[in-house]
Amino acid sequence: MGEGAVKRAAFPYLLLSPAFLFVVTLAFFPIAYSFWLSLHRIVFVLPHLGESFIGLENFARLLQDTRAWQALKFTLLFVGTTTLSELFLGLLLALALHQPIFGRGLIRAIILIPWAIPTVVSSQMWRFLFNDQYGFLNLLFFGNHPELYRAFLAEPISAMVAVMAVDIWKTTPFCALILLAGLQTIPQELYEAAKVDGAGRWRQFVHITLPMLRPTIVLALLFRTLDAFRVFDSIYVMTQGGPADATLVLQFYGYKKMFAEGLLGYGAAISVVIFLFSLVVSIFYLRLIFLKK
Amino acid sequence: MSPTKKKTFFSCLIIGVVFLYLIPYMWFGLASFKSQRTLTAIPPVIYTHQLTLHSYHVAFQQKDLLLYLKNSAIVAILATLGSIALGVLAAYPLARLKIRGKNLFLLLFLTVSMFPQMALVGPIWRIMRTLGWLNTYQGLIFPYITLTLPLAVWILVRFFEQLPQEIEEAALVDGCTPLKALWKVILPLAAPGVFTAAILIFIYAWNEFFFALLIMTYPARHTLPVGIALFPGEYTMPWGEIAAASVVATIPLICLVLFCERYIISGLTAGAVKG
Numbered sequence: 001m002g003e004g005a006v007k008r009a010a011f012p013y014l015l016l017s018p019a020f021l022f023v024v025t026l027a028f029f030p031i032a033y034s035f036w037l038s039l040h041r042i043v044f045v046l047p048h049l050g051e052s053f054i055g056l057e058n059f060a061r062l063l064q065d066t067r068a069w070q071a072l073k074f075t076l077l078f079v080g081t082t083t084l085s086e087l088f089l090g091l092l093l094a095l096a097l098h099q100p101i102f103g104r105g106l107i108r109a110i111i112l113i114p115w116a117i118p119t120v121v122s123s124q125m126w127r128f129l130f131n132d133q134y135g136f137l138n139l140l141f142f143g144n145h146p147e148l149y150r151a152f153l154a155e156p157i158s159a160m161v162a163v164m165a166v167d168i169w170k171t172t173p174f175c176a177l178i179l180l181a182g183l184q185t186i187p188q189e190l191y192e193a194a195k196v197d198g199a200g201r202w203r204q205f206v207h208i209t210l211p212m213l214r215p216t217i218v219l220a221l222l223f224r225t226l227d228a229f230r231v232f233d234s235i236y237v238m239t240q241g242g243p244a245d246a247t248l249v250l251q252f253y254g255y256k257k258m259f260a261e262g263l264l265g266y267g268a269a270i271s272v273v274i275f276l277f278s279l280v281v282s283i284f285y286l287r288l289i290f291l292k293k
Numbered sequence: 294m295s296p297t298k299k300k301t302f303f304s305c306l307i308i309g310v311v312f313l314y315l316i317p318y319m320w321f322g323l324a325s326f327k328s329q330r331t332l333t334a335i336p337p338v339i340y341t342h343q344l345t346l347h348s349y350h351v352a353f354q355q356k357d358l359l360l361y362l363k364n365s366a367i368v369a370i371l372a373t374l375g376s377i378a379l380g381v382l383a384a385y386p387l388a389r390l391k392i393r394g395k396n397l398f399l400l401l402f403l404t405v406s407m408f409p410q411m412a413l414v415g416p417i418w419r420i421m422r423t424l425g426w427l428n429t430y431q432g433l434i435f436p437y438i439t440l441t442l443p444l445a446v447w448i449l450v451r452f453f454e455q456l457p458q459e460i461e462e463a464a465l466v467d468g469c470t471p472l473k474a475l476w477k478v479i480l481p482l483a484a485p486g487v488f489t490a491a492i493l494i495f496i497y498a499w500n501e502f503f504f505a506l507l508i509m510t511y512p513a514r515h516t517l518p519v520g521i522a523l524f525p526g527e528y529t530m531p532w533g534e535i536a537a538a539s540v541v542a543t544i545p546l547i548c549l550v551l552f553c554e555r556y557i558i559s560g561l562t563a564g565a566v567k568g
Contacts, residue, residue, distance in 0.1 A: 016392075023402065026439035030415075033419075034413070099300060101304060113550050116557075125317060128532055138337075149335075177561065233503065255507075275408070
């Protein structure tokens with residue numbers, strides 16, 4: 001093999017190397033580093049303690065940590081409620097947008113706006129709408145009776161409902177657009193054939209639309225579940241995990257431990273738990289996608 | 294359900310949905326033009342003729358909104374350029390050259406998009422502190438490039454693969470080097486793909502909050518989302534100014550969505566539909 005041939009064989013890898021370098025140093029290495037940190041006791045404000053190896057002690061403490069369990073419970077409730085609602089409402093919206101209606105392009109663009117707006121902005125907006133004294137929702141529900149006005153974000157149940165509702169509100173359009181793109185790939189002939197066979201609309205939906213849409217639905221669920229697991233921005237802005245930890249989610253708890261309390265090792269242990277959950281979810285959905293194929 | 298009934302049902306649904314989104318936005322947008330006294334009136338005042346630009350004035354002149362805007366623009370634009378440059382270089386061999394382990398590399402990039410930020414942020418924060426890059430633009434741009442590379446590579450590979458193989462063979466026969474063929478032939482033809490990826494990356498970087506919150510801790514270095522989340526108020530929440538800053542942060546995004554809707558949707562669904 002001449003020098004030119006070696007160069008040619010190396011060329012593709014040379015092009016790949018910058019991107020590869022970034023991904024390895026700022027994604028794969030940090031993940032491994034998180035595992036390493038989770039096995040150590042590192043307290044930021046007490047540097048003289050050093051970074052002592054303590055095995056699985058952080059994880060053992062995590063099992064005893066009632067706040068962590070509460071965060072896990074609410075995270076799971078959040079993930080389940082929001083992803084399923086977004087999928088169901090998104091499907092309904094996608095079916096509506098699939099009809100030949102006037103101004104469909106414009107409506108599609110309008111529906112894209114909630115997706116594009118920063119979560120911090122929409123969360124501040126809803127915090128303002130939920131305000132206990134001059135919030136729009138209090139006006140809507142109780143009119144000119146300020147004595148009835150409620151502090152929605154200061155009561156556990158309504159705060160939990162509020163943060164989930166805001167997530168559903170913001171993300172349903174995204175699901176709808178993904179599902180709409182899936183709907184548009186279903187060949188029209190299938191429906192024509194079904195009509196000839198005398199299948200009603202409901203049967204067409206169950207026997208053609210849903211099975212054909214299955215890969216898109218599973219992928220949308222995968223994206224949404226992973227995203228819901230790392231919910232942070234809206235909790236940070238709207239409730240800071242309160243009241244009384246009612247809306248505490250894992251990522252916010254990990255952030256608190258790591259950056260507010262400076263417990264780097266313990267925070268890393270929480271992040272490892274989040275990572276493992278994400279991994280299981282990804283493998284579960286990816287299996288669903290590839291098994292069918 | 295008869296066809297007409299169905300059509301009415303879906304039309305009502307869509308109109309309802311449009312209002313469900315428009316009313317909150319309008320209420321919040323209007324808040325940026327109300328005086329503090331109108332804003333905090335109990336019960337709330339729906340509309341007033343006394344609209345004012347006071348909140349914008351305060352946010353720009355007395356608070357740091359202009360700085361946030363500048364920081365966001367620098368970070369988002371440079372992260373987009375960086376991610377596209379690295380993404381093009383990586384997607385080209387993956388899509389069009391003979392390369393061993395192609396699927397492994399693709400999988401490697403896709404895996405990154407599934408990593409939770411929480412599991413990355415501690416180590417990245419430590420790396421940036423060691424480099425002295427906390428509160429610097431590159432300290433945020435480098436993580437953003439990394440986190441958006443999967444998206445860039447994924448979209449660009451799909452667009453590059455669609456181009457016929459002969460194009461670049463002709464260029465190579467004409468004596469172009471592969472790099473020149475990429476630059477002169479492939480890239481112009483795949484421009485819609487590059488554009489699509491660039492819009493999505495820009496929106497991601499413009500909106501990102503978690504890393505920005507932890508890496509840009511000096512107020513003068515805040516990006517828009519961090520500034521909006523932490524907007525300082527003296528005694529009460531400065532809702533007018535928060536609303537004004539939100540409008541400023543949102544306008545570029547609304548323009549992007551209205552003018553580039555097609556590209557955004559094709560980018561978002563690139564993986565989901567044919568995947």
